[in-house]
Amino acid sequence: MAEFTNERRVISVIVMNESSVLARVTALFAGRGYNIESLTVAPIPSSNMSHITIATNGSAKVMEQITKQLHKLIPVYKVIEHEEMVEKEMVLVKFPIAENLSDISALCATYNGGIVNVGTEMVIAQVADEPKRIKHFIEAAQRYNPCEIVRGGVVAIER
């Protein structure tokens, strides 16, 4: 019964750049009881549109409704339900400088990243990778007593 199993899905919503368009999209999710796992938004270069990437979950039926309801919003230009995509997420982590920096650096390198800032008490590391691998990275990073972790949310592009 694939129709009823909850599946993680990533959708891209291409919207006209106008005030409160993001509020319309998020209010739709809230009002109709759909989940948002993560959401990113940024303007599309040299256009009057923006690209919203939403990671969500729901049954096939719910996903169909999400797509259709999004499409009904007047400033929504296009909704892409990703099937074959490249998906990336960025994360920034602050570690105490007393931790083993070469280990941290090696760990980050494994996940497409490295140390990007060094202060007197802290270092900041950055990695960008697939959401699943980001999860693993965060688990591995626990060993070095991270003081703060900021995840960026998913961006995706259809292959």
Place this chain on the structure above:
Amino acid sequence: MQMSGAQMVCEAIIAEGVKTVFGYPGGAIMHVYDEIYKQDGFEHILNRHEQAAVHAADGYARATGEVGVAMVTSGPGFTNAVTGLATAYMDSIPLVVISGQVPLSLIGTDGFQEIDAVGISRPCTKHNFLVRTLEELPRVLKEAFYIARSGRPGPVLVDIPKDITVDIGKFVYPDSVDIPSYKPTYKGNKRQIEKAVEAIKTAKKPLLYIGGGVVLSNASDLVRKLAEKTQIPAVETLMARGVMGAKNPLLLGMLGMHGNYASNMAMSETDLVISLGARFDDRVTGKLSEFAKYADIIHVDIDAANIGKLVDVDYPIVGDITQVLEKMAPLLDDVDTDRYNAWREILKRYNELHPQSYVDSDKVIKPQWVIERIGELAGEDAIITSDVGQHQMWAAQHYPFDRPRQWISSGGLGTMGFGFPAAIGVKRAFPEKTVINITGDGSILMNMQELVTAAEYEIPVINVILNNHFLGMVRQWQTFFYEKRYSETDLTFQPNFKALAEACGGIGYDVETKEEFDAALQDAIKQDKVCFMNVSTNRFENVLPMVPSGGALFNMMLPSTTENNGEVE
């Protein structure tokens, strides 16, 4: 041409061909009202409450098919209008509501009478705008009217900060609209239409399931012709009453919670549902898993999101009903109507078994009798509005609706207080027609201040109050499902409705007998004044048939099998 933002608003209203605006002034919208005073391109009706102004514009829109316009001030003016917006939204009624807002510089400061109007109205409008510059005002107004009436219609709010109505700039009203992200689908997919036609030709028990979308698309004639050509029987939703016409032999009646026996059985036994502009509302379907259990489903709807939302659809067709039926009809020229003979016979027998009926009385006036009598006396020409409750269901069940837009009722939101102001809007659009609001002693009080509006503007709307001294519909549920604990539904304490109408400049009638009713209605139709007709009806009458909430459509409480069937108490 150089002009103020306020003037632009008036010019746009005139350019859109709007003849009547309903509204209520206040600080933030005063500049616009100042321009209304100076112009003579449209009239303004001062309703006595913003909710009523929006309902009046809504009634106007439902009766004419054109965009209704209402105007309110910021803060409480706007919040009062919200129920009106939501009512129109749920029934897909094209409205443009213009609200004043505090000046741009005060937005976000909790200014006097500031409220986030676009935030509040987002879930109950098709779209809304907060105007941010004078330059965009003409385009926004043009888009508002376009969005309201195109695709699946709906209400649009335009919130205009006060300083923008004062500023002066160049006004050019655009000829056309180009919104790249908004392109409604009107033409149905040809291949899908052909497949649906094949399904109709091979079905044995097809059923036309007609919804309010047919009215909105002005597709009533096409639907009647389709039914006649194919000899396929039809059921109507509450919103579609009048589409087939009461005398049409193919019309089984209304389906749903208070649908008649034959309609609900037809839906339970059909092998092919042909859904035209209906949206499978829970008050229609009852228990979803039992709904049209043996049927394939053709679903024609202009809103793709309606298709597959509640039931799985075998033949989805996104498009305007008119355009889809124009393509579909010729493909059905060679349909074999005899195929459905046996089916029609079964349904005929269902109807003979349990016709829509009630037991009349000599001792008290039965509400159903009143509805039938209005149908006889006011004729096919009258336009009927309603409030919400038992009276609404009796009107939908028993009035001989003959054409679309003759029945105007809040279906989706079920808004008590809708009927009277809506009737004012209807009567303004069709002054020569008799306009009757069928209401209850509960509902009428929710917008009774409109007596003053109707009296002032000489809008002779007839309010027939089916007075059961109860919030009847809630009382009925308490009788059936709450062991007769009549919690807060007894309306024994009443105003003097006759005196109330008279105090506001209207006419009042107290009606205790059938003879008095005939005399009162005949008199009221001749009068040029608004009236309240206070008709004492059987207190404990129930609306039947009834499908208990969440039950399957075929499990109906019927007059013959239901205890407490409104004995005269």
